[in-house]
Each structure stands twice: as C-alpha cells, then as structure tokens.
Amino acid sequence: MTTPNDSRDFYPTPDNLAWEMAYSLQSTKYGWKHLPQPILEPSAGDGALARQIHAVADIRHDPKTGELDRYSTSKAKEFDLDCVELSSDFRAKLKKDGFRVVHDDFLTFRPAKKYAAIIMNPPFSAGAAHLLKALEIMKDGGKIRCLLNAETIRNPYTNERKELAQKLNELNAQIKYIPDAFKNARRAARVEVALISVDIPDKEPVSKIRLELNNEMTDRMKADPQLAALVSADPIAAAVERYNAAAEGIRRIYEEYNGIKSLFSAATADDKETEVLNFNKSYNEAIHSLRSLYWKKLFDLPQIRDNLTQAMQCEYQNRISELANYDFSPYNILTIREEMSANIVNGIEDEIIGLFNDWTNLHYNSEYSKNVHYYNGWCTNEAYKVGKKVIFRCSAWGDYSGRFEPGWNAESCLSRIERTLHYLDTNGKKYNGDELRATLKAAEESGQSQNVQFRYFTATFYKKGTCHITFTNDDVLKSFNLFASQKKGWLPPSYGKKSYHDMSKAEQKIVDSYEGEASYTDTLARHLIPTKATLLQLGE
Known part of the structure; x- marks a missing residue:
C-alpha cells in the first residue's frame, strides 16, 4: 500500500512560492491589505499552501514545527478557509492541524457556497482538469491562483488542454513560468511550472423578476404614449413609476419566498421553517421601508429641494418616518407640494431674516x-x-x-x-x-x-x-x-x-x-x- 508521501503527484508547494500565491490574492480596503474570504484550497495535501494562506492572513505559526501556536488558534478558526483532499491520510492530518476539510475529490465537488478565491497546486497529471473545474466554480467572479506543470500550458495537445488554453485566453489570465521551482522543495523535482493568475470579474446579477417588470413597463409605455412622455420629461413621474415597479418587485419576491420556504424546514413534517434568507421584515414592513426611501429621494430632487428653504428642507427630512405611512403616489406627492407652496412665503421671510x-x-x-x-x-x-x-x-x-x-x-x-x-x-x-x-x-x-x-x-x-x-x-x-x-x-x-x-x-x-x-x-x-x-x- 502506498502512502501519500509516495504518491507520484504529491509535491508540496515550496513556502516561498506558496507565500507569493497567497500574497497576490490581497486587495486593499480602507488603506489596509487583506485576503478575500472565503478561500478554497483544493488538493490541499498536508497543508503547505493552507499554512501560507494563514501566514499571509497574519495568523502566526510556530517557526520550528509550522503548526499553529496557541495564541493564533482562535484566529485561524475565524478565517474562512475550506480544504479539499483526496487522500484519507492527508485529510486526517489537515483536520488534526485545525483545517476545515469539506470534501474529498475536487473533481466531484459541487459547492453551494460562493468563494472569493481558489488557490491550488493540483496533481500535475490532472492539472488541466482541476483548473477547468476551478474556472467552472468561479464562473460568477473571483480570483484563482494555480500551479501547473508548464507542459500543460506549453503543449496543448489534448482537447482538454486546448479548452483550458482558450478559456485562459478569454479571461486574460496572467501566466508566469518558473524554472526549477521545486529544485529545493521538500520533495525536490527538476520541473518548470506555470503560475496562473486569473481574476474573473463579478457577474452582473440577473433577476427574472426585474426583467419581467422592465418588459411590463416597456409595454405600458408603448400602449400609453402620454405616460411615456410624462415619465421622460418629469423626474417626479419617473420616480413614481420606479417606486411602483419596486413595490411590485417586493410583492413578487415575498410570493416566491413564501412558496419555497417549506424547503427550509428539517426532515420531519412537524419541524417549522427556519429564517434561512433572513426575511426578518414582514411584507408591509418592507413596503414601509421602500416608501421611506422614495420620500427621502423626493426631497433630494433638485426640482423640489431648490424651492425649499433650508429650514423647510430639514423639516421635511425629519418627517420621512411619518410620510412613509403614505403611499408614494401622485395624489400624496401633490398634497405635499401644495403644503410646501402654502408655507414657502413664511419660509422665505424666515430665510431672509436668518x-x-x-x-x-x-x-x-x-x-x-x-x-x-x-x-x-x-x-x-x-x-x-x-x-x-x-x-x-x-x-x-x-x-x-x-x-x-x-x-x-x-x-x-x-x-x-x-x-x-x-x-x-x-x-x-x-x-x-x-x-x-x-x-x-x-x-x-x-x-x-x-x-x-x-x-x-x-x-x-x-x-x-x-x-x-x-x-x-x-x-x-x-x-x-x-x-x-x-x-x-x-x-x-x-x-x-x-x-x-x-x-x-x-x-x-x-x-x-x-x-x-x-x-x-x-x-x-x-x-x-x-x-x-x-x-x-x-x-x-
């Protein structure tokens, strides 16, 4: 029986190269560099890459053993890193070292979780298949850092390699060739590797409900040219139309949610649904929040704000919570505008004296x-x-x-x-x-x-x-x-x-x-x- 260390594809990532791969994932937020989370590390082996991910994330390790020291154990648990490993021996070691192992064979992995990055050193004999799998998982956006045998890229003689080369080209992947990268590694090899960096832009969200609403609005404008002209010329009329579409969207979302929330219960019929999607507002509460948003936007419109004194602007902003109880409709907007008109004379007098x-x-x-x-x-x-x-x-x-x-x-x-x-x-x-x-x-x-x-x-x-x-x-x-x-x-x-x-x-x-x-x-x-x-x- 062969042990993991005898495997022909087991080449632990050298620390310097693993650090470079993890470090390149960092982005700057609020002036500080940080690693995106969650991260997936497929074919994790004995944790060489995983340890360097923790190191870049400033989770300390014992310099002699490479193990997490006591001080950083809790911090390591907080960092969102998932590992996949085919070898049962290595899975056991990863778990013992405190890493979370979520699957065995990466090629059969079907995550529902959305990862921000994948960092990987897959088996060289199946490198193309593993990277294609990673690209599929990250198709909606994210970063990939992958080590492959350089021949996988330089010599695309199989359909699989040709497919990989085409996708990497389409995604503007950066490829860095490193001769003798494993020359002084724990398991030495005279091999040239390719460090592949792919940053896939986040996919624009597509909503079937939004598409339906857009089509319905388009049909309504075609059927009523006067309404179309009004919406085009009057920002307030346009705001009312957007509000109506948003309110109808909320109604349909809640309808869909109520239709599937039984799936969020446990196995037995007696169990109650759990608030998986965190719908912590009732439908009416959501509509109330929407009204509040649109009333606030109304007073931000130049056509309204320009003709309110500074004191009146403050007054109406303070009344948003009250107005949120009224529908954002032409009648209610007209009522407010008439009220503002009646108050503007005294308001201007006060503005002059102020x-x-x-x-x-x-x-x-x-x-x-x-x-x-x-x-x-x-x-x-x-x-x-x-x-x-x-x-x-x-x-x-x-x-x-x-x-x-x-x-x-x-x-x-x-x-x-x-x-x-x-x-x-x-x-x-x-x-x-x-x-x-x-x-x-x-x-x-x-x-x-x-x-x-x-x-x-x-x-x-x-x-x-x-x-x-x-x-x-x-x-x-x-x-x-x-x-x-x-x-x-x-x-x-x-x-x-x-x-x-x-x-x-x-x-x-x-x-x-x-x-x-x-x-x-x-x-x-x-x-x-x-x-x-x-x-x-x-x-x-």
Whole structure:
C-alpha cells in the first residue's frame, strides 16, 4: 500500500512560492491589505499552501514545527478557509492541524457556497482538469491562483488542454513560468511550472423578476404614449413609476419566498421553517421601508429641494418616518407640494431674516464686522444693514486632499443665498439651482476658487473655511436690506409710503442715515421695497 508521501503527484508547494500565491490574492480596503474570504484550497495535501494562506492572513505559526501556536488558534478558526483532499491520510492530518476539510475529490465537488478565491497546486497529471473545474466554480467572479506543470500550458495537445488554453485566453489570465521551482522543495523535482493568475470579474446579477417588470413597463409605455412622455420629461413621474415597479418587485419576491420556504424546514413534517434568507421584515414592513426611501429621494430632487428653504428642507427630512405611512403616489406627492407652496412665503421671510442675522452676528466672528454698515434706526441706535461684501463660514476644500472641492456644504450655503435673492428679485417665481450647480462643478474642475461668478454675486473660497461674496446686483441687495430692516422695525412706518419731502424731520433723519434722499427716491420710483404680497407662492 502506498502512502501519500509516495504518491507520484504529491509535491508540496515550496513556502516561498506558496507565500507569493497567497500574497497576490490581497486587495486593499480602507488603506489596509487583506485576503478575500472565503478561500478554497483544493488538493490541499498536508497543508503547505493552507499554512501560507494563514501566514499571509497574519495568523502566526510556530517557526520550528509550522503548526499553529496557541495564541493564533482562535484566529485561524475565524478565517474562512475550506480544504479539499483526496487522500484519507492527508485529510486526517489537515483536520488534526485545525483545517476545515469539506470534501474529498475536487473533481466531484459541487459547492453551494460562493468563494472569493481558489488557490491550488493540483496533481500535475490532472492539472488541466482541476483548473477547468476551478474556472467552472468561479464562473460568477473571483480570483484563482494555480500551479501547473508548464507542459500543460506549453503543449496543448489534448482537447482538454486546448479548452483550458482558450478559456485562459478569454479571461486574460496572467501566466508566469518558473524554472526549477521545486529544485529545493521538500520533495525536490527538476520541473518548470506555470503560475496562473486569473481574476474573473463579478457577474452582473440577473433577476427574472426585474426583467419581467422592465418588459411590463416597456409595454405600458408603448400602449400609453402620454405616460411615456410624462415619465421622460418629469423626474417626479419617473420616480413614481420606479417606486411602483419596486413595490411590485417586493410583492413578487415575498410570493416566491413564501412558496419555497417549506424547503427550509428539517426532515420531519412537524419541524417549522427556519429564517434561512433572513426575511426578518414582514411584507408591509418592507413596503414601509421602500416608501421611506422614495420620500427621502423626493426631497433630494433638485426640482423640489431648490424651492425649499433650508429650514423647510430639514423639516421635511425629519418627517420621512411619518410620510412613509403614505403611499408614494401622485395624489400624496401633490398634497405635499401644495403644503410646501402654502408655507414657502413664511419660509422665505424666515430665510431672509436668518441670513441677515447670520451675517450681522458680530459676536460670532470678529471678521463679520466687515459685513455691516451702521445707521441710526427708528427709536434705536443699533441699526445696521449688510454691505457690498459679506463673509461667512463655508467649507469648500478637501480635508485630506487639500484641493478645492466645493461639495454639498458649499452648494447648500450658496443656494440658500441665491434662492432668497431670487425670490426678492422675481417676486416669488420658482427657483432652479441647475446653473449654480453647473458653475460650482466648472469651478472645481478648473480649480478656480476665487471670484467665481454666480447670478447675484461673486464668491471666493478660502482654505480657512470662509467664503467672501461680493454682490453684483445692487437692487436685490437693497431689497434684501429693506425687507430685514422693516421687519426689525428699524425704518419709520412711513418708509415707502410717503415721498421724502412729506416725511417728518425725524423720519428724514433716519432715511438720511440709512441711504440718503436720492437713493430713497429711486427706491420708491422703481418699486424696490419687497412686501409679503410680492413674495408669491411656489408655482407649479
């Protein structure tokens, strides 16, 4: 009877070559190199490759015996490595050394488990068959590192070798020939080997339910051209269609699951099904989560977000859990939009006062003293208005890259300003922030952080976290200051209702301090004084 060590195909992988094979499987995640898991090691022999896989995974071994030391035994058990070995003697040794042996003959192995990598040194006499088997197991994606006799690749004289050569070529396999790789090995041999590295891209998932839903939607659009045109032109209508398709997909998934879950029970009829697929949500809970996702997406749409003040954006984001109880339907969306329209006037008023307070809060940042101009207010000496230039906090530089990267924070700060000025400038017409976003993107791509021109102002972004804007539209700046000053009671009640010469001396004194007779007369003549009536509601 022959022992495993006498086998003509038993050539334990040299440690240096085994290390190279295992090390090449590593990828970088969050700045750290790691081995993918789970890993399959077919034809594992006495564990030469398996031990080096553990070594690369930083599971320590006793340098004298090669066995796992006591400190790393638990770590070794946590590492997801499966071994396959035909020899019963070697299977016994692998198990004794703490390795998990899941099958005997690799060529008959049919795993349900999806492996991230296969690393192998198969019998040279059957190398082509073993590598073809590995390629079949990994057809949906993963990595393979395999040692073969070089002749298997160099001399494809059999149909099996020809098939292997074709598949390796199709998969852009990397082949490294190593002469005398086993010259100084535990079982020496003068043989040239081929180290084959194959990285198979993950297969795109295919869902029969998704294909059915896509076909049904296509048929519906063909049957109703008006619906197709609406979905194409209106992102909200398109979102409703996607939601309906997703909800129907969830219904069909649960229907399928309920139809097969009896397979997840044990052998006897009395046993209950087990939550194998972790369907820990009921159907209604899944639909509730879907609604929450789509309501959140609704308020992220520029068509909606652009016309909500910052406070309103926060309010509606906080209401997602409440809205998830309502279907994501045209009726409910229209109801919310009407509600937003009714609130936008008060919202814009609050936004104007909020911005004014932010820019004139001298205690917040000493640099803000450059923002304001003082004048004698009505019954107070503490009145002020925003000047031509404003400084405020705004992060637009990458913390780690050090590059100019105006992201969400910069867009949020600037759109808040531009939206407010737009409503003052256009008497409440609907705001669209596409131009602002395009300007920010172009500035980022060109690296222009200074004097970036927007609709009502230029902006310069500094690395210390501030933004300096200079207003380029004097009229809208005047309207902004007038609205805030009137709301705070710093201008006489007669301001905007009387001509300068019809005012009392006390009222004229305030006007003189605020802007002067000529500017006041121009303000009256061109109707630059905003009122609540001029802030129209959000249009459709």
